[in-house]
Amino acid sequence: xxxxxxxCDVNRHLYHDVLExxxxxxHDIYVGERRWLELAKPDQREIDQFDTPATIxxxxxxGRHVVGSHRLVPTTEPxxxxxxxxxxxxxxxxxxxxxxxxxxxxxxxxxRGEAASPRIESIVMAGTMEYxxxxxxxxxxxxxxxxxxxxxxxxGWNPRPMGLPVDINGMSCVAVTVDVTDEAWRATxxxxxxxxxxxxxxxVRPSMLLAPRRLAKAS
Amino acid sequence: xxxxxxxxxxxxxxALEFVDAVGRAPTPADVETLFRANIAQAGFGxxxxxxxxxxxxxxxxxxxxxxxxxxxxxxxxxxxxAKNDPVERHCLxxxxxFDWCNAPYDPEAEPAAGTVMRRxxxxxxxxxxxxxIHYGDGSGAAVSISGxxxxxxxxxxxxxxxxxxxxxxRVRSLIRRPLTxxxxxxxxxxxxxxxxxxxxxxxxxxxxxxxxxxxTARAHMANAAKKLLATNRTHTVVQALRRSEITx
Numbered sequence: 001x002x003x004x005x006x007x008c009d010v011n012r013h014l015y016h017d018v019l020e021x022x023x024x025x026x027h028d029i030y031v032g033e034r035r036w037l038e039l040a041k042p043d044q045r046e047i048d049q050f051d052t053p054a055t056i057x058x059x060x061x062x063g064r065h066v067v068g069s070h071r072l073v074p075t076t077e078p079x080x081x082x083x084x085x086x087x088x089x090x091x092x093x094x095x096x097x098x099x100x101x102x103x104x105x106x107x108x109x110x111x112r113g114e115a116a117s118p119r120i121e122s123i124v125m126a127g128t129m130e131y132x133x134x135x136x137x138x139x140x141x142x143x144x145x146x147x148x149x150x151x152x153x154x155x156g157w158n159p160r161p162m163g164l165p166v167d168i169n170g171m172s173c174v175a176v177t178v179d180v181t182d183e184a185w186r187a188t189x190x191x192x193x194x195x196x197x198x199x200x201x202x203x204v205r206p207s208m209l210l211a212p213r214r215l216a217k218a219s
Numbered sequence: 220x221x222x223x224x225x226x227x228x229x230x231x232x233x234a235l236e237f238v239d240a241v242g243r244a245p246t247p248a249d250v251e252t253l254f255r256a257n258i259a260q261a262g263f264g265x266x267x268x269x270x271x272x273x274x275x276x277x278x279x280x281x282x283x284x285x286x287x288x289x290x291x292x293x294x295x296x297x298x299x300x301a302k303n304d305p306v307e308r309h310c311l312x313x314x315x316x317f318d319w320c321n322a323p324y325d326p327e328a329e330p331a332a333g334t335v336m337r338r339x340x341x342x343x344x345x346x347x348x349x350x351x352i353h354y355g356d357g358s359g360a361a362v363s364i365s366g367x368x369x370x371x372x373x374x375x376x377x378x379x380x381x382x383x384x385x386x387x388x389r390v391r392s393l394i395r396r397p398l399t400x401x402x403x404x405x406x407x408x409x410x411x412x413x414x415x416x417x418x419x420x421x422x423x424x425x426x427x428x429x430x431x432x433x434x435t436a437r438a439h440m441a442n443a444a445k446k447l448l449a450t451n452r453t454h455t456v457v458q459a460l461r462r463s464e465i466t467x
């Protein structure tokens with residue numbers, strides 16, 4: 001079964017090969033498949049301004065093969081929401097050390113819609129919630145295509161809209177917050193055949209990344 | 220007095236308040252009351268929430284909430300109008316919401332489709348807006364709202380979109396009894412029928428295979444759907460797989 005590796009500034013040296021594949025896969029998916037042509041790069045690596053040392057990647061790997069991923073950007077730094085889509089929120093913007101923005105979620109083409117349980121997407125979603133629980137995050141913010149909302153609800157997550165759906169390049173998109181709860185994690189695992197923990201921590205320990213936040217809290 | 224202008228912020232605030240309120244609604248009937256009142260503000264007088272169509276599930280067994288005029292509901296069911304309804308069909312093809320008038324059909328080749336739309340109009344359902352819901356596993360649902368002359372101005376569609384998604388989700392969650400872990404509750408026969416449905420067999424074929432009538436096969440399938448709180452055939456199979464009633 002695929003594991004969801006926690007990759008960040010602290011341990012990225014252990015994942016050079018994986019990250020190189022990752023940038024190219026992102027280019028294939030977001031530029032090639034989804035035709036977000038403004039993301040196209042001559043070197044075929046899709047890297048944007050939100051890929052910073054503060055960014056955390058949850059990478060579903062089989063051996064060294066990337067099969068799926070999710071990106072977490074702290075809302076105390078610039079995010080898609082704050083820089084590109086602030087108009088999606090009627091409630092203002094969230095900038096809190098325990099709130100992260102989720103983006104660039106994908107499963108590689110050849111592993112989508114599999115009947116075998118658990119699916120890669122289930123591992124990515126359950127693992128994302130697991131990670132947030134371990135790191136004591138309180139919420140996610142997500143800018144998503146609106147037709148994904150019911151899929152999040154069906155998974156046991158509780159997406160709450162920050163504003164109305166807005167047409168972006170012909171796609172209805174909406175900004176939501178999702179509470180990080182044990183319930184949501186259990187519902188995702190139970191409903192999708194995920195047995196429990198799916199996270200792999202190589203060269204990084206829980207809370208290492210968020211140490212500055214903890215210190216800030218304590219002081 | 221100046222006329223009320225439904226601007227974006229107005230409908231935005233209203234929709235977000237609705238989402239909060241509907242999440243606290245204790246029963247499906249309360250959800251429907253809230254939903255009815257809010258869509259009425261935009262001139263939508265009728266609504267229906269149902270599972271996505273498939274070849275073999277009666278419309279009746281797919282309906283989650285029915286806010287149609289009673290007489291229209293009776294005609295729609297008794298004459299099986301769902302079969303020719305272009306709005307129903309378009310839900311399978313679209314992930315985005317659409318106006319009824321944009322559900323395509325060929326008036327020459329499919330006169331029955333045009334008839335459904337005309338007869339709906341006779342019941343005051345002249346213009347409509349439909350929100351398809353896809354869960355990504357082949358199952359899904361739709362919320363369709365309509366009226367004599369609804370306001371489809373700036374900000375109304377996105378508000379209706381959001382309200383439909385959350386009203387539907389709340390109704391669905393409330394009528395789903397909590398299913399206890401590991402308990403199988405289909406009968407052996409029902410499990411057998413669902414297993415053949417998974418293999419792509421029709422009720423008629425299943426009847427032939429199991430040496431029972433098509434009608435009996437259909438009844439087993441309907442019972443399984445009811446027990447699994449599924450809205451159509453695909454959903455029944457998916458739920459049975461998820462709950463390990465059957466395996467691949």
